[in-house]
Each structure stands twice: as structure tokens, then as C-alpha cells.
């Protein structure tokens with residue numbers, strides 16, 4: 001069964017929440033995900049008139065079930081964040097224990113142990129100068145914190161830089177500032193550009209981008225953007241994802257990050273790496289930047305940080321940047337934070353997630369199973385409808401000839417009980433890092449079958 005919004009088609013008006021004349025605020029229907037539930041949620045990023053969608057009621061391992069009892073292999077990791085899959089008892093237990101002891105306490109006047117332990121742990125994992133962590137609730141907030149640090153820092157150094165260089169097809173989140181960092185058409189809005197942004201178009205997509213020539217061209221364009229004469233002067237920061245998520249599962253040319261690091265060192269621009277998606281083992285290394293042994297000035301993390309068990313985000317800064325904020329005239333520090341920043345339950349879940357990733361060797365598994373999945377899809381996803389197959393770790397993208405074909409592929413895969421993610425022409429398989437040989441085989445077979453369905457007009 002799918003959740004259906006019938007409020008538009010029935011003659012009985014729905015009672016407002018909490019009304020004593022209608023159903024109670026916690027109706028039995030709401031518990032099992034009734035029609036009413038669907039109509040009350042304003043679902044983001046989808047047509048407001050879309051009236052049906054599956055209700056997911058349960059998860060275990062790398063599978064989820066809908067309320068009709070159908071089982072799906074989740075190669076979307078929910079919103080790319082369920083790195084440890086579903087029903088992971090160690091994370092669940094840590095969250096429960098923390099909730100019983102202290103669910104949260106605010107982090108501006110006070111501190112608490114789970115947040116302090118998490119910050120310490122991240123410093124250990126990231127190494128080098130990355131020693132000061134701002135804890136927040138989402139990837140967008142963490143990006144915003146990192147950009148605020150970069151922009152607020154320069155006046156404290158007596159040089160008010162505020163321009164930021166980004167990739168046009170980058171995605172950094174949903175707040176007005178974060179949407180301004182991107183040049184993706186669907187993120188255009190009326191609040192654009194609170195700070196000057198130079199957005200660099202990547203030269204081309206597909207295999208050509210991953211060649212030596214692609215690297216030269218991509219680097220040249222970023223270098224030009226950094227050097228561009230601007231009334232605002234040189235950039236305060238360069239912000240980018242090591243592997244573009246919403247931009248279409250784009251694997252940047254190997255060597256680009258290392259060259260960017262040197263460019264930033266030369267020009268003084270801070271290097272902010274948005275590893276909200278790629279961090280915590282997703283690409284077969286703890287952090288994607290480690291493939292090139294690059295350390296940014298600010299590292300942004302979120303999705304995998306606690307496997308999606310609670311909202312969390314982190315901007316980890318080089319310690320010397322925090323020291324510069326001692327000169328800040330209003331609070332002598334960072335003027336950014338939220339009520340639930342570094343929520344204690346979320347931090348406890350993050351610590352347990354890091355334990356699970358370590359204990360179960362999930363980073364190495366991501367590299368191994370990702371390579372197997374890429375091989376299988378390279379061999380099996382062929383023909384004129386497919387224009388590229390690429391990947392790094394457990395992010396494997398099948399690029400279709402157009403977005404409509406990509407949508408049809410996702411639909412056909414769903415009919416075969418495989419959840420895939422679509423970004424324009426890109427169809428991405430991004431399963432939990434706990435995927436195994438059987439799961440990899442199932443994904444490859446279902447994608448091949450779904451491609452056949454698209455070709456022949458069969459199944460859905």
C-alpha cells in the first residue's frame with residue numbers, strides 16, 4: 001500500500017491537528033501511516049500534487065520494508081546517510097543509554113561528554129591541524145558554519161575577503177547561503193548571493209573528465225576563478241565536494257584536490273572540503289580527501305557521521321583558525337550555533353557509529369564491494385541508453401542518455417524491489433557500507449533487469 005492523500009478528493013474536511021471534534025492528534029491511522037499522515041506532510045523536493053508515496057515502516061541490515069510488507073534493497077542508504085544500515089543494535093543502545101542519562105545540554109555556556117568525546121575522536125581520525133569542531137544538526141548548517149568561519153576570519157586578519165569559489169554543479173545544502181554556493185538551476189532563489197560567489201563550470205562530464213586532459217582543464221578553470229580580478233579581492237575560500245552528489249555522481253579527476261591544496265596555500269584562500277556525502281567511508285577511505293592525502297582547512301561532515309540515527313553535522317577547523325577568533329569584537333569567538341547543536345544523543349550515536357565502522361572494517365568493505373559493484377555494472381549496464389558508468393567506493397553511477405530514461409530506470413528498479421537514486425541523467429547506487437557479496441550481486445542483477453525493462457518497455 002502507498003500513503004495516499006485523499007484530502008483533496010473527499011467532501012469531509014480534515015480536522016485540524018489537536019481538534020477535539022476530529023481524530024485525535026495521535027490517531028491509530030497516524031501510527032500505521034494512514035492517508036491522513038501523507039496529507040499533513042509538505043514533502044520537500046517533490047511536486048506538491050504528488051498524492052502517493054510508499055510508507056517505509058521498518059529496516060534491518062541493508063533492507064527496508066513498506067507498510068504492505070514489500071522488502072526493498074536500499075541502495076540509497078535513505079538520504080545517503082544510513083552507512084551502517086538499519087537496526088544496528090550498538091548504535092541504538094548508545095543512543096538509548098545517552099537518552100536515559102542526559103538527552104542534551106546546550107553547548108554555548110556548558111559542555112558535555114559525548115560532544116567533547118566526538119570532537120576528540122574526529123581530531124584523531126582527521127589528523128594534522130584539524131583540531132576544532134563546530135557541532136550542528138545537518139550538512140547545510142555545517143557548510144554554513146564553515147563558510148561563516150572563512151568569511152568572518154578575514155576581517156579579523158585585517159583583510160576583508162568575502163568571495164567564495166565553488167563548482168557550478170556542486171551542492172552544499174538547502175539554506176539560502178548554501179543554495180547560493182551552487183549554480184544548479186533548481187537551487188536558484190530570490191535570496192541569492194549574500195556573499196560574492198564565483199561558480200566554476202566543470203569542463204565536461206563522463207570519462208573525459210577523469211583523464212589527464214580533464215584534470216588540466218578543470219584545474220585551469222578553478223585557478224582562473226581564484227585569480228579573477230574582483231572588487232572583493234582574492235577569495236576567502238574555495239568550497240567543493242570531492243565527488244559531486246546532486247551534481248550527478250561526478251568523480252573529480254584524480255590529482256585535482258592535491259593541486260587545489262597547493263593553489264590555496266599559494267593564494268591564502270581557505271580550502272573547505274564538503275565531505276557531507278563522501279566522509280565516513282563512503283568512497284573507500286575514511287574521507288575522500290585521504291585518497292590524495294589532502295588536508296583541508298575546514299572539513300564538513302554530516303550524513304554518515306551517525307548513520308542517520310539522529311540529526312548531526314560537524315565543521316572541523318584547523319585549530320589556528322579558532323585562535324584567530326579570540327580577536328572577534330562581539331563575543332571573542334564564533335557567532336554561530338543552534339539550540340540543539342551537538343545534541344548529546346546524536347553525539348553518542350556518532351561515537352557508536354565510528355566504533356561500528358572501525359570494528360566491522362566498513363571502510364575496507366566499502367572499497368572492496370564498491371570495486372566489485374563498479375566492475376559488475378560496467379560489464380552489465382551497457383548499450384546505447386547508457387553513456388557512462390563510474391564510481392568510487394560505494395558510490396556507483398550509471399549515467400543515462402537523458403533524465404527521462406534515468407527516471408524510468410529508477411522506476412523499473414523499484415518495481416524489482418531495488419531503491420536507486422536519480423540526479424538528472426545520473427542513476428546512483430549508494431548502499432549502506434554493510435552491503436555484502438549477495439547484496440552487490442542483487443544490485444547488479446536488478447539494474448541489468450531494470451535496464452532491459454527500460455529498453456523493452458517491460459515490467460513496471
Ligand SMILES: Cc1ncc(COP(=O)(O)O)c(C=O)c1O
Nearest residue numbers: 138139140171172173245276277
Ligand atoms: C555534499 C553535500 N553537502 C551538503 C548537504 C546538505 O546536507 P543536509 O541535507 O543535511 O542539510 C548535502 C546533502 O545532500 C550534500 O550531499
